[in-house]
Amino acid sequence: MAANYIESKIIDPTVAPELAVAGKVAARHAKRGVTPKYFIQTFGCQQNEADSERLAGLCEAMGYTRTSSPDDALLILVNTCAIREHAEKKALSIIGQYKHIKDANPDVVIGVGGCMVTQEARSTKLKMSYPYVSFTFDTGAIHKVPSLVLNALEKKSRQFVLSDNWTIAESLPIARESKHMAWLSIMYGCNNFCSYCIVPYVRGRERSRRADDIIEEAKQLIADGARDITLLGQNVNSYNGGDGCDIAELLHRIAALDGDFRLRFMTSHPKDASDRLIEAMATEEKIVKHFHLPVQSGSNEILKQMNRKYTAEAYLEKIAKLRAAVPDVSITSDIIVGFPGETEEDFEGTLRMLEAARYDMIFSFIYSPRNGTPAAKMENQVPHDVSTARFERLLATQNKISDERNRRFLGRKLRVLAEDVSKNDETMLTGRGDPVRPVHFAGGRELIGQFVDVEVTGVSTFCLEAKII
């Protein structure tokens, strides 16, 4: 296995003083007789959502309580994403909107963290052009937020942290968004350097948490009522927890814990989709039969230019193995359209990949160059109108396949976790089971957080309809 294992607890000597600082901030608020509020704006992926739950834990340790409105907050944290230029522009625009809050109340503290500010140029831009931002902190410095807040409160000076210190902050407090659905980060960073991707530069090299620490966290989550646990990592299936504990072993160990819960994992790289992992999914009842396996392109030339380290044929062999072991598995993928140099023939290779892999769903993107990545410097960038037209064809092809794939569930009995009230109809609940699409069914709020047996009565491209049985 790749040498990505770092002893956990390594940063505990750093976390402990930060928790003491959090206590100081809380005492400062208590002395003034105020109960300040915090607001966190999160952009990007599940890893950012998990990081924001840690930020929320730290805010609460500092004596702040959560608010859903930035106008009510005395501490505003923005957790940014850098995966696409659009995400950065959106974050900068939102940060711009917070100026009036700071103008109205100079005691408001505004901090910006995450992948965007882990790029020095962006951190500098915030320093120079956004004078009302009190501090920035990179993805390796979440645990330093209490010191940054205290500094902003007491010294009123600004700080811009670029620690470049990629390690693991264990034992940070976590304030989770949901009681019954939980993110469980098992590793951080990525070693793959896909030529279009900024992640290895803003999240550092792969480092895995110790398996025993993860198991302890899983036990606690289950005891606290979690029913759906997603193991998270940028390249989750290259997890290496030491002593031969790979992702398959870790899944077996968590699945063996007592309790009524389900396990998911994301995001996987095809080159690390091992037979052991497939076998774990096939044999462990608690693992949801859904495999997110991003292919990105169906053209071998483009895959080579992307530095993806597999061919379309090798990828389809993995899919065949997966379907042989788990016949009803739902498979999803990420696809990039319009990567530099993509010809019509390359794109048709991607369309053929959709037909061959028979995905239940795809997450598709038009290629967007990221400064600092090799692909951004490649010549022969594809004109936007060509990419857009291909994108439309991709969606039309996939929607037809998704429709056909969803139909297999019609009339089936499923066990789903009632997650929430439907966004479109207050009398309906939304749940998830093995199908990757949401399942809508009539039911009361008291069912939220419970497993419910339903029968599928209708299917469409984007969801399933069902009734409780």
Ligand code: SF4
């Ligand atoms: S595997 Fe590739 S696309 Fe995924 S995070 Fe790593 S570099 Fe980015």
